Structure formats: structure tokens, C-alpha cells
Amino acid sequence: MLWKKESIGKDARLVDFLDSERTHHKHIFSLFDDISESKKVLEKSGKLSTHYRKKAMSQLESKNWHEAIELLNEALCFAENDSQDVGGAYAERSTCFFNLHMYDHCLTDIKLARSSKCPQVVQAKLSKLRESCKKMLKISPNTEAEDDFKPTLSFDASEQCPFVANVVKIEGKEKMGRCITATRDIDVGQAIMVEEGFVWSTTENYRRCCVCLETTNPLVPCKNCTDSLMCFGKCEKNQLHEIECNMGLPTVNGKEVNGKEVNFQLVVRSILMALKTIPNLNELIRFVERIVSAEDNEPINSASTPLSRYAVFLENGLKWQWPKKENKTYIGHIKRIHEAFMDNDDFAELFEDDDHERFLRHLIGHHICALQYATPNVCIGENDGTSVHSIIGRFFFHSCYPNAVLVTSDRSTVAVTIRPIEKGEEVTVSYLPDELNRSTKYRRKWLLVQYNLMCFCSRCTQPATAASNATALSKLQKNELRNASNRDPKKQAKRRNLTVACTKYLNANGREQWCDDIYYMLHAYIQLLCTKYYLNLKH
Incomplete structure (x- = not known):
């Protein structure tokens, strides 16, 4: 149907399939029109803004600074333009940034609060907080810079493509199409691709900038809608959200x-x-x-x-x-x-x-x-509602025993090795949605239905009775691996120790035949990598 023309002539027009379908299915299009007209849009509301500010205060009292910031972002989105709710939310968010030692962000929020309608009593508190920020910046630079993490390649960039490391190459195979192969041996934990998405989107409306997806900058709300924030001084001037906001598409x-x-x-x-x-x-x-x-x-x-x-x-x-x-x-x-x-x-x-x-x-x-x-x-990296469409990510083929994983970091997709890869070996990822430990019959059926794909990887073709020489894990080790899913930013030291343990084990055993112990390690290591790149932390 797509790209068909009305005739075979050189200057033939594209078929207007929309018009032909409308003729035959008028009731369908009237249904779409009804949905469009009845779309419910949440409006700015001082009552809702106050509600989220109260919830944020509860988190502030418990010193849950990140949770409080997210709630205050929501309060900003619902606050009526030029109201005291705006200034109040910025003032309260500045306190969170101060306690997170993010002094530059704190000063930005103080400036935003002062430029909004902020009560006089709050203005006095902001002046004191501003002086404290300046003193802390003189004593030591922002400590968040120490933990700030941006994904980079573990090797020099390839001359073939700047998004991949020079230890792999993109090549074409006659039946399979493009694939990525190693040009040298690669250990576990190496970032071999860091690619900014072709396009991206998010439903983490009150955590991320809707334009660039970053979480590390002070965010300001859209003046028209109630579910979008943008980086102050940068993305707020970008026309992307203005175009999307005016379109009024559903979800x-x-x-x-x-x-x-x-x-x-x-x-x-x-x-x-x-x-x-x-x-x-x-x-x-x-x-x-x-x-x-x-x-x-x-x-x-x-x-x-x-x-x-x-x-x-x-x-x-x-x-x-x-x-x-x-x-x-x-x-x-x-x-x-x-x-x-x-x-x-x-x-x-x-x-x-x-x-x-x-x-x-x-x-x-x-x-x-x-x-x-x-x-x-x-090629869609998905992480808690954020989708990043990668072009090169589509070049990785599937294996039920993958040697790499794709994770997202803001609007970038990162490929990290999770098993040792030998020179000339193809780099693969799993298309299975967190179901690596399912039976061969289940995996093959799922892949056939979803992608019309029959997998012939080493795991799918090995005998069911094949023994693995991988080192057995103790019960204590398995219990420790359960902590890999903990996303608390304060638990970096624990995640670092687990990452070291997983990397050491997989480097030593990652080329052995599949077994439950290898699955436990792979599953934990993938969770650790997802957390690291999702939170943009070192671990």
C-alpha cells in the first residue's frame, strides 16, 4: 500500500490511500474523530500544585532529596503561570539541590524563585541559602561533578564509524545483512558502542527534560501543558516541544x-x-x-x-x-x-x-x-518509560547466549560486553525480554512469533544433557547477587563490589556452556549495567 502510484507513468501521483479507506470505512474514521475531540487535557491547577508540594515536603523531612525533586517538578508543571506556587516550588527544590551538594543548581533555582512571585519570608531564606552556596563553592567545587557520569567508548573510536570502538567493525553478510564483529579479543565490561539515538521519547515526564532526556539540569515547566519540563536556559528555547505541545496528540x-x-x-x-x-x-x-x-x-x-x-x-x-x-x-x-x-x-x-x-x-x-x-x-533501548531508537543498535543480531547488552543513558544507547569475545566473533545481544533462563522450546516459539526468527546459537543447539565447567556459585554468592537490582544512588559502593565480582566471574567462565550459575551472573550484571547507565553514575 505504501508508495504505490495511481499509474505506471513517470509522473504518476502517489495513491491517496487515506481517501480510499475513508470511503470504505467511514465508521472507523468517525471513531478516531470522536477520540480526538474527547481527549481529556489536564489544566494548570493551583490545588494540584499545592498537593504535590505537600507530598514533596514529606520527602524533604525524610531527606529523600531525589524523590522530593521529582514531586516538586510535578508541582511546577501544575502551578498556574506567574503564581506563588511557581516561586515556592523553585525555593523548595533549591533546598534539595543544596543538600545534594549541587550548589550551581541550587543557585539557579534561587534565581528562578526570586524572579517568580515568591513570598517575602521565603525571599529572606533564599538570601541566606545563596550565601551558604557561595561559601561551599569556595571551599570545594561541586561534589556532584565527581559522580557525574557520561558514557564513553572503552577504546578509541573506529575510523569506519565514530559511534563504535576500533575493536569491532560493521560488515555486511549476504543472507543476514549488516552485523558487528570483533577485530580483537575483548574482555567483559567494555563499552564498544555509544550512539546518540536517532529519535527518542519518554514518559518520565517529571524526571527528565522532554527535549534532551537529561536529568542532571534544573528543569523548568512548559507554560501550556502539565506534563513536560525542559532544561533551564538550554532546551526551554528549543522549538521541539512547542511543536509537539501544539499538536495535541494523545499519549x-x-x-x-x-x-x-x-x-x-x-x-x-x-x-x-x-x-x-x-x-x-x-x-x-x-x-x-x-x-x-x-x-x-x-x-x-x-x-x-x-x-x-x-x-x-x-x-x-x-x-x-x-x-x-x-x-x-x-x-x-x-x-x-x-x-x-x-x-x-x-x-x-x-x-x-x-x-x-x-x-x-x-x-x-x-x-x-x-x-x-x-x-x-x-534498537529500542527502553528504561523505565524512556525509549531511544538506535540505528547501529539494529546491526546486533540475536543470541540466547549473548556476549553484549544494550542499555540506555539519557538519549544514548550503549553496547557493553557481558562475556569475553574472541577476534572474528560476532557481537550479539538478546531480543528476549528478560527471559534468558526459559526453555529452548519457549524461546524459539517466542522468537518465531515476534520476529519470525529461528535461533541457532550455541545454547539452542547444545544437547540438553551437556555439562558446564563453569565455577559453581555458593548460596551466599547467589543471595548477594539479588542486591544487583537496588537502584538507590547511595548504594554505589555495594554495586561496585558486585560489578567487580560479576566481571571477574564472567571473564573466567563466560565462554563455558550455559548453566544456571552463568545465568545468575549474567542477569545480575545486566541489572547493574542498566542501573549504572540509567542513573548516570559510576556504578
Whole structure:
């Protein structure tokens, strides 16, 4: 259906599938219209803002600073513009930053509180807090800088692609397509890929900046909606959220329509990324047509530039198509997103004629396919509601006995080795959703249903009676591994010790045949890595 034309002529127009479906399924489109009109939007409310500030005070009294900050962020989102609730929430959040030794952030919040309608009694307290901050900054620099963590490659970057280390290479295989192989032996715990996502989204509305996904900067609320915050002085000036906010699409996951998991925010952002990569509409149309018609037969094995990454993204869209029985649902998604774009004057001017509108509808459908091809696949790093769509991450193939794992850190996807890898060996990850210890029969059935994939990894083909020479774990060791899931930022020392134990064990035993003890170690190590990168801490 996508990219079909009305005739075989050179200048034939794209089929307006939206119009043809509307003719046959009027009741479906009226249903979508009803949903759009009845969408409930939470408005700014001083009562709700006060409610969340009270909950935050409870956390402040218990010295749960991070939890208090999240609640105060929610209070800021619901506070009516230019009200005392805004100044009060900033003032209370500044106290949290001070106690976390984040003095620069504390000073920023003091400045924000003073510029808002803040009671005189609070102003006096802020003056004292400001002086304390300045004194602490003279005594010692911000201690949060010591714990601040940004993912980096464990080796020099590859000349082939700056997002991967020079110990691996991207290559094409005739039947399998692109894959990643090691060019030297690699130990456990090495970051071999750090790639900023092609697009990203989050439902952690009161913890992260909705534009860049970072959690380490002071956040300011959107003046229009009640579920978005942006980095002060940086992302608040970015037009991305303004565009999304004015579109008024339903939820991030788009579950309202027949329960289909189409992430509306990712689709919108991927269209915006396409327009940013190729600003000229006619050039964009020609570029997409070349990829769709497979005019460029040369495989793209680097994905190192925005243009080559977008080309790979478009290629992925050719590998997935929604089932015919779901036509109505997916066309409904396209209709919703298309109308949201056309309600914006700038986009209405850009896609000014019917041919351009048809192109936009087909492009939205194609982007949905590219994202669905990945969901919830390896190239979507998901961590507590945050989704990062990685292009190179899709080059890792599946194994039920993986030697690497993909984790997210803000808007980056990081590939970390979890077993020793030998030179020439393919780097693999697991597509299974935390079900590594299930039976071969279960895993194969799940992979076949989800990805039409039959796994022939060493674990799936080894005899069921095969013995492993891996070192057995004691009961005490197994009990210790249960602490790997603890995400308390204060428990870094404990996680560091567990990380050292896991790395040592997996380096020594990671090439042995699969057994329960290896599973316990892999499971714990993956949890430790997820926590490390999710919290952006050293451990």
C-alpha cells in the first residue's frame, strides 16, 4: 500500500490511500474523530500544585532529596503561570539541590524563585541559602561533578564509524545483512558502542527534560501543558516541544486506538529529524524515492552521518508492513499524525499542495513501519518509560547466549560486553525480554512469533544433557547477587563490589556452556549495567 502510484507513468501521483479507506470505512474514521475531540487535557491547577508540594515536603523531612525533586517538578508543571506556587516550588527544590551538594543548581533555582512571585519570608531564606552556596563553592567545587557520569567508548573510536570502538567493525553478510564483529579479543565490561539515538521519547515526564532526556539540569515547566519540563536556559528555547505541545496528540504510546503500540512521539520526532536532515522538501522526496525504489544498491555499512543514518532508518521501513487486517488501525494512526502536522501553519505551508500532502502521509506510514520493525527490538533501548531508537543498535543480531547488552543513558544507547569475545566473533545481544533462563522450546516459539526468527546459537543447539565447567556459585554468592537490582544512588559502593565480582566471574567462565550459575551472573550484571547507565553514575 505504501508508495504505490495511481499509474505506471513517470509522473504518476502517489495513491491517496487515506481517501480510499475513508470511503470504505467511514465508521472507523468517525471513531478516531470522536477520540480526538474527547481527549481529556489536564489544566494548570493551583490545588494540584499545592498537593504535590505537600507530598514533596514529606520527602524533604525524610531527606529523600531525589524523590522530593521529582514531586516538586510535578508541582511546577501544575502551578498556574506567574503564581506563588511557581516561586515556592523553585525555593523548595533549591533546598534539595543544596543538600545534594549541587550548589550551581541550587543557585539557579534561587534565581528562578526570586524572579517568580515568591513570598517575602521565603525571599529572606533564599538570601541566606545563596550565601551558604557561595561559601561551599569556595571551599570545594561541586561534589556532584565527581559522580557525574557520561558514557564513553572503552577504546578509541573506529575510523569506519565514530559511534563504535576500533575493536569491532560493521560488515555486511549476504543472507543476514549488516552485523558487528570483533577485530580483537575483548574482555567483559567494555563499552564498544555509544550512539546518540536517532529519535527518542519518554514518559518520565517529571524526571527528565522532554527535549534532551537529561536529568542532571534544573528543569523548568512548559507554560501550556502539565506534563513536560525542559532544561533551564538550554532546551526551554528549543522549538521541539512547542511543536509537539501544539499538536495535541494523545499519549506518547498512542494506546487509545485499538490498543496498538505505536509511539506517536517517536513518529513525529522522526519526521522532524528527516526535515532537519534534508530541509529542502523536493530533495527529501527524491532521497526517499531512491531508498524506497532501491536505486542505491551499495550497502550502507557505516551509518556515521545524519544522512546515512536516515537512509538506514528508511531501509528498515521496507522490512516491515502492518498486517492487512490492521489496515484500518494503522491508517487511523497516519490520519491522526498527518492532521496534527497540517494544523501547524508552518507545516501546512511546507506541504502546500495535494501531492506534498500525499507524500507526507506515505512518509508517516513508512516511519511507523521503521519504528515498528524495531519495537520492542534491540534498537529500542527502553528504561523505565524512556525509549531511544538506535540505528547501529539494529546491526546486533540475536543470541540466547549473548556476549553484549544494550542499555540506555539519557538519549544514548550503549553496547557493553557481558562475556569475553574472541577476534572474528560476532557481537550479539538478546531480543528476549528478560527471559534468558526459559526453555529452548519457549524461546524459539517466542522468537518465531515476534520476529519470525529461528535461533541457532550455541545454547539452542547444545544437547540438553551437556555439562558446564563453569565455577559453581555458593548460596551466599547467589543471595548477594539479588542486591544487583537496588537502584538507590547511595548504594554505589555495594554495586561496585558486585560489578567487580560479576566481571571477574564472567571473564573466567563466560565462554563455558550455559548453566544456571552463568545465568545468575549474567542477569545480575545486566541489572547493574542498566542501573549504572540509567542513573548516570559510576556504578
